[in-house]
Amino acid sequence: MWRGFLLTMLLAVLASPGTGQDSDRREIESKLVALEKVGKLQAIQLKDLKMLNEVLDENFILVDQDGLLLNKAQILAYVQRATSMQYFASEMAVRLHGSTAILTDEYRLNGILAGTRIEQRGRFIDTWIEREGKCWPSPVYR
Amino acid sequence: MRVICSIILLGCSPILLLHAQQTDAAASGTIRSLEREWVDAQSRNNNRALNLILDNSVVYVEYGHLVSKADYLLRIKHQDPSTDEIVMEPITVRVFGSTAIVTGSYRETQRKAGAHTVTRWRFVDTWAYKKYGWVLIAAGSTPVRD
Numbered sequence: 274m275w276r277g278f279l280l281t282m283l284l285a286v287l288a289s290p291g292t293g294q295d296s297d298r299r300e301i302e303s304k305l306v307a308l309e310k311v312g313k314l315q316a317i318q319l320k321d322l323k324m325l326n327e328v329l330d331e332n333f334i335l336v337d338q339d340g341l342l343l344n345k346a347q348i349l350a351y352v353q354r355a356t357s358m359q360y361f362a363s364e365m366a367v368r369l370h371g372s373t374a375i376l377t378d379e380y381r382l383n384g385i386l387a388g389t390r391i392e393q394r395g396r397f398i399d400t401w402i403e404r405e406g407k408c409w410p411s412p413v414y415r
Numbered sequence: 416m417r418v419i420c421s422i423i424l425l426g427c428s429p430i431l432l433l434h435a436q437q438t439d440a441a442a443s444g445t446i447r448s449l450e451r452e453w454v455d456a457q458s459r460n461n462n463r464a465l466n467l468i469l470d471n472s473v474v475y476v477e478y479g480h481l482v483s484k485a486d487y488l489l490r491i492k493h494q495d496p497s498t499d500e501i502v503m504e505p506i507t508v509r510v511f512g513s514t515a516i517v518t519g520s521y522r523e524t525q526r527k528a529g530a531h532t533v534t535r536w537r538f539v540d541t542w543a544y545k546k547y548g549w550v551l552i553a554a555g556s557t558p559v560r561d
Binding site: 371 | 472479511537
């Protein structure tokens, strides 16, 4: 319940028209970082498929470590199949381009999938688009 | 009067929809051209063209490293074009108003010391429509493992 409320609040801030001032810009950037951490990374960690389904746009795509293109349904299935997933993110940076934001980050992912230990380290770029509060993240890069 | 307005709006909506579709189609065409221009400019060390294609704050990921526009242009400036060849494969462009996402793949042939290696890459590029047209704001690619 609280996650739904938090998500609604974050989306409301993102949807509000910016005035172009630095403080507004910083506020949007920090809210986007929060949305990325809670709405995406934490949701993956907690296997919160409902939250992921809310945050990710129907057109969501991701390029995985092997260069395969995955759609939203495939990502949700992947998260559901995982026994455990721990995401460690650092150095998040946001660049705003009007109603679009580019978020970059370094990450480390530890988990267990189908009895196999996963260890990944890399960098990702997410594209967030202000469109009915949904995002359009792009790929995970090594 | 309200009925008339509704009829006019209903009558206009297919036209508006058609206009929006044409706009998206036009944007998609422009971005496809820009993708080709980017590859062409890179293969010819044409930094002037690259400077126009890439936004100043572009986020570019190369081999897992964040590369600034200045660093990328510097690398291209000193790159021997005969050692690197890129062949594009079909791409998909999705337009969301003033933002477009391009997904696709390409084959890169690198020649070094008489030998050559071929790598297939999957990429996702993000373009934004700004004051003077579409510019690349984020790009990156991942090698495809067979």
